[in-house]
Amino acid sequence: MKTQPWQRDPEAYDFQFTITPLFFHLDVERHVNNVAVQSFHTEGRLRYLMEVLGAEGIWCSDQVLLRPRRTVTQFLEETHYLTDVQCAVKLVAVDKATCRFAIALFQNGECTSVQDCLMGAWRDGQWQALPASMFDTLSTRLGDVPELAPWPDFDAGPETDQGYPCRTPLEPRFIDQDTDRRLGELTIARYLEQSRVSSLDAMRLPGLGLLVARIDIHYLDWPAPLHSASLATGIAGFGNSSFRVRSGARVNDVLVGLCESVMVLMNREQRRPTPIDAAMREAMAASLVRG
Numbered sequence: 001m002k003t004q005p006w007q008r009d010p011e012a013y014d015f016q017f018t019i020t021p022l023f024f025h026l027d028v029e030r031h032v033n034n035v036a037v038q039s040f041h042t043e044g045r046l047r048y049l050m051e052v053l054g055a056e057g058i059w060c061s062d063q064v065l066l067r068p069r070r071t072v073t074q075f076l077e078e079t080h081y082l083t084d085v086q087c088a089v090k091l092v093a094v095d096k097a098t099c100r101f102a103i104a105l106f107q108n109g110e111c112t113s114v115q116d117c118l119m120g121a122w123r124d125g126q127w128q129a130l131p132a133s134m135f136d137t138l139s140t141r142l143g144d145v146p147e148l149a150p151w152p153d154f155d156a157g158p159e160t161d162q163g164y165p166c167r168t169p170l171e172p173r174f175i176d177q178d179t180d181r182r183l184g185e186l187t188i189a190r191y192l193e194q195s196r197v198s199s200l201d202a203m204r205l206p207g208l209g210l211l212v213a214r215i216d217i218h219y220l221d222w223p224a225p226l227h228s229a230s231l232a233t234g235i236a237g238f239g240n241s242s243f244r245v246r247s248g249a250r251v252n253d254v255l256v257g258l259c260e261s262v263m264v265l266m267n268r269e270q271r272r273p274t275p276i277d278a279a280m281r282e283a284m285a286a287s288l289v290r291g
Contacts, residue, residue, distance in 0.1 A: 072115065217257055233248075
């Protein structure tokens with residue numbers, strides 16, 4: 001999925017506000033963690049909807065849940081601590097069932113990440129039409145539609161994870177619930193991150209690092225309560241210095257999220273991509289997606 005030139009321009013967006021990265025957003029690489037970056041995009045989408053529709057029913061709801069159906073986050077630069085981040089949001093499409101947002105983060109004048117987000121309405125265990133009032137209001141706010149990149153070729157079904165060979169059990173926690181007592185959006189992202197990280201030990205060698213270039217998540221279910229969880233991962237393919245990791249998260253034995261991550265192998269000293277050699281490919285052969 002190619003970033004469109006307008007997505008890197010803060011003036012192309014309809015709504016902006018400032019976020020301050022906190023110390024606990026940092027990871028072992030000492031920059032803002034990729035899930036924390038995704039949380040900034042989530043915050044942007046919520047703030048936009050509250051500005052346009054009002055807060056009631058947006059950040060919490062006992063009926064229709066407004067949730068992402070798919071997000072594609074592209075990481076262009078690292079996001080760092082001690083410098084504010086400008087979050088910019090633009091509504092780019094709306095129909096009876098979904099609305100689509102483009103969200104970008106800017107730090108020190110540079111675009112650090114962009115996200116395409118397709119949102120829907122979840123009720124009674126399935127996706128429903130958007131509330132009529134929401135559809136009407138968003139339709140009036142939709143301006144000129146910029147050029148949009150097509151979604152990546154990554155389909156999701158209830159049994160897609162069956163060919164992922166690396167399996168990890170997980171214990172759900174109280175904090176994994178959101179304000180609606182459902183599995184949280186960022187919890188799904190965290191589960192999928194854990195699934196990815198726990199399967200890549202063979203590529204963690206001295207002098208080398210792994211950079212996340214893109215994270216594509218399908219959100220499939222929003223269960224409650226949370227009784228059990230499990231993760232599954234597999235390598236979907238190798239490039240010269242990059243590779244694709246596919247991950248699935250199940251809660252109560254129901255597939256709740258599927259993810260494809262594009263990872264880049266980096267030379268830490270040179271801070272440049274480095275080829276994935278034959279020994280690494282052989283070491284990861286048992287982790288290849290089956291079927």
